[in-house]
Amino acid sequence: MIHLLDNMLIRAAVQGLMIISIMLGCVTFLVWTERKVAGHIQLRIGPERVGPFGLLQTIADVIKLFMKEDITPSSANKVLYTIAPMLAVIPPMTSFAVVPVWSQFALADFNIGILWVLAFTSLSVYAIVLAGWSSNSKYSTLGGLRATAQMISYELAMGLSILPILMWSGTLSLREIVLLQQRHLWNIAVLPFGPIAFLLFLICAIAETNRAPFDLPEAEAELVAGFATEYSSMKWSFFFLGEYAAIMTGCAVATSLFLGGWGGPFVDQVPLLGIVYFVAKVFALIFVFMWVRWTFPRFRYDQLMGFGWKFLLPATLGTLVLGAICMTVFPGFYHQFYGR
Amino acid sequence: MPHLQFPALSVPLVLFWVFAVVACLMGLLVIVLANPVSSALALVMTLCAVAGLFLTLGAQFIAAVQVIVYAGAIMVLFLFVIMLLQLRGEPGGLRGVLFGPKVLAGALGVALITQMGSLVATAAWPAGAADPAAFDSPLNTQMIGKLLYSRYLLPFEVVSVLLLVALLGSVVLAKRKF
Amino acid sequence: MPVINAYMPALLMLALATGFALFTVVASRLIGPYRPTREKNMPYECGIEPVGSANDRFSVKFYLVAMLFIIFDIEAVFLYPWAVAFRELRLFGLIEMLVFVALLLVGYIYVWKKGALEWD
Numbered sequence: 001m002i003h004l005l006d007n008m009l010i011r012a013a014v015q016g017l018m019i020i021s022i023m024l025g026c027v028t029f030l031v032w033t034e035r036k037v038a039g040h041i042q043l044r045i046g047p048e049r050v051g052p053f054g055l056l057q058t059i060a061d062v063i064k065l066f067m068k069e070d071i072t073p074s075s076a077n078k079v080l081y082t083i084a085p086m087l088a089v090i091p092p093m094t095s096f097a098v099v100p101v102w103s104q105f106a107l108a109d110f111n112i113g114i115l116w117v118l119a120f121t122s123l124s125v126y127a128i129v130l131a132g133w134s135s136n137s138k139y140s141t142l143g144g145l146r147a148t149a150q151m152i153s154y155e156l157a158m159g160l161s162i163l164p165i166l167m168w169s170g171t172l173s174l175r176e177i178v179l180l181q182q183r184h185l186w187n188i189a190v191l192p193f194g195p196i197a198f199l200l201f202l203i204c205a206i207a208e209t210n211r212a213p214f215d216l217p218e219a220e221a222e223l224v225a226g227f228a229t230e231y232s233s234m235k236w237s238f239f240f241l242g243e244y245a246a247i248m249t250g251c252a253v254a255t256s257l258f259l260g261g262w263g264g265p266f267v268d269q270v271p272l273l274g275i276v277y278f279v280a281k282v283f284a285l286i287f288v289f290m291w292v293r294w295t296f297p298r299f300r301y302d303q304l305m306g307f308g309w310k311f312l313l314p315a316t317l318g319t320l321v322l323g324a325i326c327m328t329v330f331p332g333f334y335h336q337f338y339g340r
Numbered sequence: 341m342p343h344l345q346f347p348a349l350s351v352p353l354v355l356f357w358v359f360a361v362v363a364c365l366m367g368l369l370v371i372v373l374a375n376p377v378s379s380a381l382a383l384v385m386t387l388c389a390v391a392g393l394f395l396t397l398g399a400q401f402i403a404a405v406q407v408i409v410y411a412g413a414i415m416v417l418f419l420f421v422i423m424l425l426q427l428r429g430e431p432g433g434l435r436g437v438l439f440g441p442k443v444l445a446g447a448l449g450v451a452l453i454t455q456m457g458s459l460v461a462t463a464a465w466p467a468g469a470a471d472p473a474a475f476d477s478p479l480n481t482q483m484i485g486k487l488l489y490s491r492y493l494l495p496f497e498v499v500s501v502l503l504l505v506a507l508l509g510s511v512v513l514a515k516r517k518f
Numbered sequence: 519m520p521v522i523n524a525y526m527p528a529l530l531m532l533a534l535a536t537g538f539a540l541f542t543v544v545a546s547r548l549i550g551p552y553r554p555t556r557e558k559n560m561p562y563e564c565g566i567e568p569v570g571s572a573n574d575r576f577s578v579k580f581y582l583v584a585m586l587f588i589i590f591d592i593e594a595v596f597l598y599p600w601a602v603a604f605r606e607l608r609l610f611g612l613i614e615m616l617v618f619v620a621l622l623l624v625g626y627i628y629v630w631k632k633g634a635l636e637w638d
Binding site: 395417420423482488496511514 | 580588593618622634
């Protein structure tokens, strides 16, 4: 028992720390990328002074944020005000644990992997609602409220949008889902529900991270900075960190569910290629997130809620029903083209 | 009194104690904290710890559902209600409660504990899960699906009617004008 | 092997992430300056003294959204085991699911027609 625990725990702890450090490294890189992408989309250059191509800009920013004063408003609820930003970071990092990075490695592999991700996604609401409430400031409260209503609406559609894939795969384990896509085609190619489910999932994932065009919670023109108005220093940056970590986790999950995870040509011969494929797919999806953010204008709040409840909810359920009917009525089609 | 045998230290046992202690502590915080929002957060933690207890029993699907539905959905509603009613907390917490309710609550608490204690002492405890193989199987959720959609078909369809009623009820309650 | 062993690394990740968050918050508080003043600690209100309280009453709409969310979330939870077992349930499962979804669809249409999905 002690042996087992020793080996397993120490190995898992080292791997977990590695994942956290890699995620932090990726986030600094992603912030730089976002600013570069934004710059080029708006015909600017973006950061270029700190380090080559401005690559060290984010690191300079992080150091600056560490040195800043950590202000807690006198009317705030001190304990909740401190806990809220922490809750923004913990769920996305924890849910990354079940993502199979390549054939030889997933930090944790169990039967209900995708439900683990959904469970922690549902908990990330509390960061926003507590931040908004505990600040005891008008903008924060309004931003927090809006964000909560938005997040639960799109979380619902997100949970429903993956159902066709689960139905197709017959398992909740992310590793199993990826393996099935190695043997057959990627899930995004399973007609007719694959591509629709992928698009719906992507929309929900963007809305779930409160990014433009769904960034009403921090609509600066009307709410200053929404739920994060009163925050400063590292606590403020935790919301940023949480957002980017959630983007990474969301894209990694989307890659595993729809794009075949680590799969690709010659991956059987050279297993290490799997990591390259995985990272390439995840970053391609993240680029789509950024592209969308800097291209589309912001929704109005009633449009946003209407879109979630009147379009996404029936659309996700409709995709599920469509998929189920197709699989029952045309089993021959799926046998012939997808081997299942 | 059956002979009590202490099992060797094992991963599930250690985790059981961790989750149990967290659940009890947080449950205590729910009633002790003066601020209703803090209490709600403590209740979220309690529910998550109970999900952990389900995990130690091998009930993975139930554990996930516990977090998704209770901690992730119902508690959001609780928070909304607290915020809707503009509760900012009673000054002094338990000290603000009147003497009468305190005595009543104490008596009820004692009664509950005695009841549970006698149950624990007299009940026949099944040794382990009904079918441990089913829990260990990677098809745990699939089995739930198959059972739910064959043997427990009627309850399942009744649930959908129940959900429908809840849906109508919430609209009737919350809508101002029809 | 107990089932929980497979979860140990993920639970450990939860502990590590919590530890990281705690450490960073404490560290930044220790490294950064701390010179509170009355004005600095006031809630932000575009530079003027805050007027009124932050807990104004908010629309009952939010409450309704949370209610609808719970109901549909429970529906989704019922559909997970269904989806996973679908390949074995086949036609029978399809019909059951259609009945389930159709019943909720009735409620959904009612909610829509009553205007509960509108933000006025």
